[in-house]
Amino acid sequence: MNTRADLEYWIGRVALGDRSAFSDVYSATSAKLFGVILRVLNDRAEAEEVLQEVYLRVWRNAGRYRVNGLSPMTWLITIARNAAVDRKRRRPAVGVVSDTAVLEAQADPGCGPEHAAIAASDSAHLQGCLDELSDGHADAVRGAYLEGETYADLAQRFDVPLNTMRTWLRRSLLTLRECLSR
Amino acid sequence: MSDETPDHEADKALAGEYALGLLSPDEAAAFEARLATDAQLRAAYADWAEDLAMLTDRIEPVAPPPDSFRRIEARLFGRPSRRAGPAWLRWGLGVAAAAGLALAVGLGTGILDRGPMPPANPSYQAELAAEDRSLVVSAAYDGSQGRLFVERQQGGARAGRALELWVIAGEDAPQSLGVLPDTARADLEVPAALRPQLDGAILAISDEPPGGSPTGAPTGDVLAAGPITKL
Numbered sequence: 001m002n003t004r005a006d007l008e009y010w011i012g013r014v015a016l017g018d019r020s021a022f023s024d025v026y027s028a029t030s031a032k033l034f035g036v037i038l039r040v041l042n043d044r045a046e047a048e049e050v051l052q053e054v055y056l057r058v059w060r061n062a063g064r065y066r067v068n069g070l071s072p073m074t075w076l077i078t079i080a081r082n083a084a085v086d087r088k089r090r091r092p093a094v095g096v097v098s099d100t101a102v103l104e105a106q107a108d109p110g111c112g113p114e115h116a117a118i119a120a121s122d123s124a125h126l127q128g129c130l131d132e133l134s135d136g137h138a139d140a141v142r143g144a145y146l147e148g149e150t151y152a153d154l155a156q157r158f159d160v161p162l163n164t165m166r167t168w169l170r171r172s173l174l175t176l177r178e179c180l181s182r
Numbered sequence: 183m184s185d186e187t188p189d190h191e192a193d194k195a196l197a198g199e200y201a202l203g204l205l206s207p208d209e210a211a212a213f214e215a216r217l218a219t220d221a222q223l224r225a226a227y228a229d230w231a232e233d234l235a236m237l238t239d240r241i242e243p244v245a246p247p248p249d250s251f252r253r254i255e256a257r258l259f260g261r262p263s264r265r266a267g268p269a270w271l272r273w274g275l276g277v278a279a280a281a282g283l284a285l286a287v288g289l290g291t292g293i294l295d296r297g298p299m300p301p302a303n304p305s306y307q308a309e310l311a312a313e314d315r316s317l318v319v320s321a322a323y324d325g326s327q328g329r330l331f332v333e334r335q336q337g338g339a340r341a342g343r344a345l346e347l348w349v350i351a352g353e354d355a356p357q358s359l360g361v362l363p364d365t366a367r368a369d370l371e372v373p374a375a376l377r378p379q380l381d382g383a384i385l386a387i388s389d390e391p392p393g394g395s396p397t398g399a400p401t402g403d404v405l406a407a408g409p410i411t412k413l
Contacts, residue, residue, distance in 0.1 A: 012393030016344060019259070026251050031243035037239045051246055055254045060371050063346070063360025069228045074235040078201075081238070085203050122238040144202040145237050151204055166204075167360045173198035174191060175281030180233050 007072035014062035029073070033080040039146060040084035050087050054080045056079055085148035098116070100158035137172040140165075194226050201230035215375040218357045221398070284293070299368035300331045308385045310408040312337070317345075317406045319362075321385055328377055330359060333365045346390040348400060349410075351379035353359050354388065361394040 007028065014022030033054060037047045057079055065075055130138035136158060143149040143157070154167040199205050200213045216223055301324035308321040317337035323330045332347065339345045339362075347370065348356035359370050372380070388395070389402035 008393070014364070016394055017365045019255070019369075026254070030250070031245050032238075032241075034246040035239045035241045035244040036243055048247060048250065051250060052254050052257065056257060057256055057316070057371075060369065063362070063370075063394055064358055066376065066394050066396055067358050068231070069224060069398075070231050074232050076229050076337045077235045077238055081235075082203065103199065105261075109315065122345070123239045126233060141202065141234075142237060144204055144339040145234050148203060169204070170195040173195045177198065177229070179196050 004072060009066050009073075011058075011062050011072055014059060015065065025058065025076075026055060030077050032073075033076060034078050036077060037049075037084040040081065040148060041088055046087060047084070050080075050083050054083050056084070057061075081145065088148045089150075126180070129176055132179055133172045133175060137169065140169055140172070141176065186197070193223055197223060197226035198230045201227060201234055211375050214373060217229065217357050218373070218375060224398070230333045252256065254317060262372070297365050297367035298331060300333070301329070303325070303413055304331075306353065306380055306410050306412055308404040308408045308410045310385050310387055317387065319387060319406060321410075321412070323372070323380060325377070328372050330370045330372050332368050332370065334362070340363075342392065343402070344390050344392050344394060345387050345405070346394045348386045348388060349376060349380065349383050350381040351376075354379075356400055358395065359385075362387070363389070380410050381412060384408070385410060 001115070009027065010024045012027075015024060030051065032139060037050050039051065040045065041100050042046050048074040054076075060078065061079075065072070068075065070078065130141065133141075140149075140154050140158070143154060147153075151159070151162050151166050151169075154169065155162040158165060159170075161170070196213065198207075200210060203215060213223075217227060221282055230314075255282055301321050303324070303326075304321040304322035310319040310321065310364035311317065315336060319332055320335055321330055321332045346360040349354045349359055349372075357373075357376060359372060359395040362368055383403040385399075386407035387405050388400035389405055390400070392404075395401045
């Protein structure tokens with residue numbers, strides 16, 4: 001296992017153009033990030049491309065790592081998750097979600113066994129706080145983060161107007177924030 | 183919800199929406215522009231990023247294909263690196279590079295590896311220079327890619343220190359574009375929120391600890407600066 005200090009040191013060296021440190025970061029984190037990207041995309045070929053893009057960003061943006069104040073793993077996971085979601089949203093079949101897309105019937109992606117497995121695996125504190133949210137909103141948070149679902153997707157899934165969905169979810173986010181800060 | 187102001191509450195929800203990728207592109211760009219200057223908003227975002235990353239806690243690691251790293255290196259450097267070399271050599275190169283010796287560039291990354299190339303059709307350029315020209319850096323911005331190419335013409339970081347590049351637009355606080363690598367040339371991504379602000383802004387380089395300013399604002403001396411001009 002590598003410590004947070006190792007990763008921070010390596011990222012600092014990567015910012016200075018140190019390829020050896022870049023290799024160290026890759027060795028320590030690529031399997032985790034590949035797992036996250038695969039989870040979002042569920043397509044190995046796409047995930048391999050996204051993984052490469054993620055480490056290109058790591059190389060180029062290492063100098064800005066400290067600006068956001070994130071832990072190194074969170075920084076890396078966030079880059080990977082965002083890149084995977086960007087890729088997923090660019091898929092032709094999904095396309096840009098429009099108002100008409102909300103009206104189209106679609107299988108509910110949030111109720112499969114895979115979803116239940118993830119729900120069982122969140123860290124305990126986060127899980128406890130998600131459990132405090134009223135019905136379905138924990139799934140909305142997970143769906144947005146792990147599936148890249150948009151407000152339009154969520155409005156469709158919960159069968160409510162988009163603005164209602166947004167009002168709801170913002171309220172739930174504040175509840176969640178309050179609980180997580182306890 | 184105690185003594186929190188409504189604005190601060192709204193920002194917490196907004197930061198959560200941003201972290202979840204729920205904002206529209208316009209909203210996200212506006213959020214990022216605020217993020218660059220608003221430490222409280224940055225902290226709210228960091229809280230969400232940390233907590234939401236826990237959603238991946240037990241996603242099983244999956245080994246990427248064995249040639250994946252070679253491909254990444256090829257895309258970044260044009261060819262795979264010969265990894266490492268003896269530890270003492272790497273250490274020596276690190277010291278040499280920190281001292282700004284041209285030797286380190288030649289030995290460390292190969293004489294033929296010139297690093298990134300300048301853009302063919304830059305939309306802006308700048309020359310950042312110290313008063314005594316002990317540090318001179320040229321910059322060219324490629325608007326189509328949102329990337330800034332920088333090349334150190336003269337000088338380098340002080341021993342054990344790093345050079346960090348900042349853009350200063352109008353009266354705004356300096357915003358970091360990142361730490362310059364040891365190599366003479368670098369290709370930096372300009373955050374989307376910053377791109378519209380480049381015209382007429384100032385680029386500056388400050389002296390920072392390795393890895394860059396820990397605060398998000400310049401902490402050391404400003405070593406060189408220059409205005410961005412349109413081409």
